[in-house]
Amino acid sequence: MTAPLDIGVVGCGFAGSATGLLLARAGHRVTIYERVLEPSSVGAGILLQPTGLTVLARLGLLDGLRVRGAPILGLDCRTAAGRSLFRLRYERLAPGLHGLGMHRGALFEALFDAVRAAGITLRPGTEIDAIDQIAGRARALDAGGRPLAEHDLVVVADGARSQLRDRSPELRRARPYRWGALWFVGADPDRRFDGTLSQVVAGTRRMVGFLPTGLGPGGGAVPLVSLFWSLRMDTVDDWRRRGLDAWKRDVLALEPRADALLDQIHDVDQVLTAGYIDGVMRRMSEGRIAYAGDAAHATSPQLGQGTNLALLDAAALADALETEVDADHALRRYATLRHDHVRYYQLASRWLTPFFQSDRSWLASVRDRLFPLAMRWSFLHTEMVRTLCGVKRGLFRRSLSLGPRPDA
Ligand SMILES: Cc1cc2nc3c(=O)[nH]c(=O)nc-3n(C[C@H](O)[C@H](O)[C@H](O)COP(=O)(O)OP(=O)(O)OC[C@H]3O[C@@H](n4cnc5c(N)ncnc54)[C@H](O)[C@@H]3O)c2cc1C
16 A cells, blocks of 8 residues: 555546545545636536446445435437337346436535545635646646645546646547537426436437436435437537427427426526537556546547546546555556556447437438347347446456445
8 A cells, every 4th residue: 555645636526526535535635626616516417327336335425325316227229210229227237236317416516525524625716727747746737837736646637628638648639529419407207207318319410318317416306307419519509599499399209208398498598518528548647647537538428437437537546556555556557457448438439429429320220220139139238238337348358347236
């Protein structure tokens, strides 16, 4: 185990707060820098996979989160004509296994409360502009180039649009996807969408999805559902000009059960837009800097893995520091531990996304033929469930073990 270190973490999102928490609990002195003065989390639902749930269980947060989340048994995808393309259930891997649909704000609240209770030094309203490394130490610099503090190591967890990553020699590429999504979170008091993440597709240009999102942050008591609608990012203004009624007709053509949800939208500003980045690093560490979360591996959310990857990064870094005596070795071990898993999900997301969101319409006919065939082949069906579950590390490599079941 490395001697207790002084560790700086840039970003208080899911990656930064989970990393800070695990490292503080292991006895390290942790400072989290967050550029926002009053951190909070806007946005819609996220699907926590069984992998991410094991880390939240290790943090002691899972029981509380279950109360605010919605159990997800699997993923259903069908065409607008009602033909099932795939129907994946976690319990194919183990009885009772499931995911958790959560409001992003509810997860943020749980992690942030734990950060405040853990004796971590939090520096909100502090934007880190650069990190330099001198003699085995890493210095965080502000926008004026002034050093704020020197640390034994710095964890860069500043999200998909990380400028610190963009300047790293380990960056391979960071480019935006052409397609993104519109999001709306509304009440689902009749629980029409309970139990599964459901998607309806028409070609590659239209897709609507519904994720049960639990009760949300704060003291909300009505079940929520997140609606997402695929959209090319350069057509957001056209979408606004067409107006809500035209869009609602498009959504209802794919999913008539969305009527009660759509009735809650009166203004385009109630609908959020989200673009995605494909960000790839050669290694997730560089000297005394570790990269974690979207800063290290931003992907499209097609496979619902980003937060789960971030939580696994946090656990891997804590494990590497626990195993190695020397911090340099620990950071190299961290990068090695995360390499194959991260690479698989980045490749799979990049490869799959155009089949669901792109201008290449012909991919839809390939998708509509191949997925139902794959579902009939038991081996491929199981591999698809493993991929969804978040445990894959390569096509032919042994999957991650979930260890003791988080819901056991
Ligand atoms: C539409 C959409 C749907 C998604 N659905 C899912 C899903 O179902 N399941 C799933 O697992 N994942 C999903 N994701 C991905 C998931 O949201 C991300 O992977 C996750 O939020 C990454 O967390 P992070 O901590 O790395 O980054 P962030 O949450 O972006 O946090 C970064 C933090 O760093 C701060 N920061 C930035 N720059 C600086 C700086 N220079 N100095 C100091 N602080 C800074 C920011 O203010 C922010 O607080 C989805 C993403 C999108 C866009």
